[in-house]
Amino acid sequence: MTPVPTPPDLRALTTLRFLAALWVVLYTAWPHLDVGFVPVAVTKGYLGVETFFILSGFILSHVYLEAAGEKRFRYGGFLWARLARVYPLHLVTLFGMIGLGVAATAAGMSIDGSLTNWRDLPAHLTLTHAWGLASSSAFNHPSWSISAEWAAYLGFPAFAFVAWRLRDRPVLATVLAAGLALGLYAAFEFLTGYALTEATFRWGALRIVPCFALGCALNLIHRRGGVPFAGPVALISGVVVLVSASLGLWDAITVLAAGGLILGLGSLENSRAGVLGSKFGVYLGEISYSIYMVCAPVLLLTTNAAARLTGADDKQFHLLLWLGLVAAIPVAAMVTYHLVERPARKALRGFADRRAARAAATIARTDSPDRGLQPPETIV
Secondary structure, eight states, X not given: OOOOOOOOOOHHHHHHHHHHHHHHHHHHHGGGBOOSOOOXXXXXXXXXXXXXXXXXXXXXXXXXXXXXXXXXXOHHHHHHHHHHHHHHHHHHHHHHHHHHHHHHHHTTOOOOGGGGOGGGHHHHHTTOTTTTOOSSOXXXXXXXXXXXXXXXXXXXXXXXXXXXXXXXXXXXXXXXXXXXXXXXXXXXXXXXXXXXXXXXXXXXXXHHHHHHHHHHHHHHHXXXXXXXXXXXXXXXXXXXXXXXXXXXXXXXXXHHHHHHHHHHHHTSOGGGOGGGGSHHHHHHHHTHHHHHHHHHHHHHHHHHHHHHHHTOTTOOBOHHHHHHHHHHHHHHHHHHIIIIXXXXXXXXXXXXXXXXXXHHHHHHHHHSTTSOOOOOOOOO
């Protein structure tokens, strides 16, 4: 495995992952609430994914950039660690949605035909369904962003190459990354007629690029000591995110403000992070990936069950029942986190560590003067 340093624990950013996931959940679940209005900020909930993308670039640079710059980076080990992080739960939710679709069809229920678009299954299995290789948003729709993340993981050496050479000019790197985001957002909308921040399975691999690059650049500022007055910076950036989303301003403004929020919280000492640095907040952040991935399957299951019980053909429910349906999402996420996500990640990384240890032992025996040459095992 790639030798990984032990960087400072950024607890507030872990908790921020939960808030981003919650924003996406509200965006997904609100149509099932029987009210006559939708707050503009809720309609912008898809920007929670942009927050995840910026965080991804920031954290991966936080952990791996120095190793990449000093030629200590093992690409295979990095990819294996990333795959161990996202793939097991992706498979479980993918086949969970397939099971729900098959069961609904067998029961004579009417379902959206795109739910089980079998032609797109290979792209989902290979995490390429956000690369323009899938014809529809089939199966577990939110997983398109995991496909986009996989594209960024594959391209991480290129991001790291640029970031490392700009490490002594972090402000310039951030300005360039912000300019890339603004230019790409404007050009994409001009050419396609819709915002890149709303792209999913067709342009998801492109959608992550400006956010991931911004996260990498912001980490360079963090490495130089972060920003002074981290608390006020985080507070002001958070307010700008809320105001921009609530007023429906250009998504690029919200994205850049989310970057400022991440930089501010990342510069904040854990002892000063308040609830964002609490054990409970960090735990919610740790299960945020599960929350995001089980959101669609749980809503599909619970809203259909509730509609049958209440006779609500439009699958819209009063506030208390709706809150119960939404509350089922983090409960299910806790189950998948403890039974699937965490143990699978531990097992896969343990497998890689054991292979690396056996390879190191083989090399040591090969180097011994009293033994013949033996081919070492491949290090994952």
